[in-house]
Amino acid sequence: PRATPVMTDAKLAAVVRGDIALGLDLLRVTASAENTMLSPYSIATALSMLYPGARGETAEEIADVLHLDVSDETLHEVRNAIDAALSAEAPTPPGDDSRVPFTIRPANSAWGQGGYPFNEDYLRVLAENYGAGLQVVDYVQDPEGSRQIINGWVEDATEDRIKDLIPEGAITVDTRLALVNAIWFYANWFEQFDPALTAPGTFTLLDGSEIQVPLMHATRRNAYAATDLFEAVKLPYAGDAAMVVLLPKQGSPAKLAGQLSPEDLEIAWSDYSLELTMPSFEFEAEVGLKKALQQLGMTAAFEEPFGDGADLTGITEIRELFVSDAFHKTFIALDEEGTEA
Numbered sequence: 001p002r003a004t005p006v007m008t009d010a011k012l013a014a015v016v017r018g019d020i021a022l023g024l025d026l027l028r029v030t031a032s033a034e035n036t037m038l039s040p041y042s043i044a045t046a047l048s049m050l051y052p053g054a055r056g057e058t059a060e061e062i063a064d065v066l067h068l069d070v071s072d073e074t075l076h077e078v079r080n081a082i083d084a085a086l087s088a089e090a091p092t093p094p095g096d097d098s099r100v101p102f103t104i105r106p107a108n109s110a111w112g113q114g115g116y117p118f119n120e121d122y123l124r125v126l127a128e129n130y131g132a133g134l135q136v137v138d139y140v141q142d143p144e145g146s147r148q149i150i151n152g153w154v155e156d157a158t159e160d161r162i163k164d165l166i167p168e169g170a171i172t173v174d175t176r177l178a179l180v181n182a183i184w185f186y187a188n189w190f191e192q193f194d195p196a197l198t199a200p201g202t203f204t205l206l207d208g209s210e211i212q213v214p215l216m217h218a219t220r221r222n223a224y225a226a227t228d229l230f231e232a233v234k235l236p237y238a239g240d241a242a243m244v245v246l247l248p249k250q251g252s253p254a255k256l257a258g259q260l261s262p263e264d265l266e267i268a269w270s271d272y273s274l275e276l277t278m279p280s281f282e283f284e285a286e287v288g289l290k291k292a293l294q295q296l297g298m299t300a301a302f303e304e305p306f307g308d309g310a311d312l313t314g315i316t317e318i319r320e321l322f323v324s325d326a327f328h329k330t331f332i333a334l335d336e337e338g339t340e341a
Helices: 008-032 042-054 056-065 072-087 120-130 143-157 253-259 288-295
Strands: 102-112 132-139 176-189 198-206 210-226 228-234 242-248 270-278 281-288 327-334 338-340
Touching: 008 042, 008 072, 008 253, 008 327, 042 056, 042 072, 042 102, 042 120, 042 176, 056 132, 072 102, 072 120, 102 120, 102 143, 120 132, 143 176, 143 198, 281 288
Parallel strands: 102 132
Antiparallel strands: 102 176, 176 338, 198 210, 210 228, 210 270, 228 242, 281 327, 327 338
16 A cells, blocks of 8 residues: 655655756756657656665665655655645536646556565565556566566556557566656646637747748736746646746757756746747657766666676665666647647
């Protein structure tokens, strides 16, 4: 059964601040001329599921990447509390309100080799704090079938938006454990864009070239802020959520990410009358997290467990495990009605 965490605003803020810092770090090392999308919460949750199985330098590097400044117990309590809060059903809108309320559905899972000597304390942390009771598969006899089972779970958890998360060949007869987080998000805008005002318009790419895209238009009172680095708007959804859009004052989004700190995102909003122009769009992104995490200093976990290699003896007493790879896929669709991601 899930544990019941004792939560404080200070504990919550400390972990969330680390997630934001991780997201900015990852965006800095992964952003390119292509569209890039990351879910820092998803990545941080998966790393937090790995962390209690790590020891020594391996654990220290994971903690540094997560920007942890709380105890291990507090980290798992906060993850449990956030997961429970996000999983709670959104309130039913009034009868005459046709908007879909903010819905976010997180899910965690752990897929282990049947008969493998996993540490009971490690499995208890996953079950009590992440709702990830061990699901048994047979990597040794059927690695490809095991891969398909895990990918099928991800598809179900994301309404079929994320397919083939784990690529062919990534699961082998030597695999012993896969840790997975998935999130599905759907919400209508609090104030929707009028489709009649959407029209083709010019959008300038990073290289200076221009393309024609569908542009949504609205004139409304809205939360707005400007700093030396960016302009920002906060677009609320129908429910307890909002999209914050940052427009760099100069340079690329990747350059902006390299300049931002978590404190920069504690934005002081003011109410303005605005003319908004935004493209409607849909895209998918895939990020090789192994290389990115290594660039951020998490190296030992990915090295075979000899000498200074991985120490995951919190997962099993035999020092033979290491992280073979880390995969991340994202999807987003945004239009006049709202957002799915």
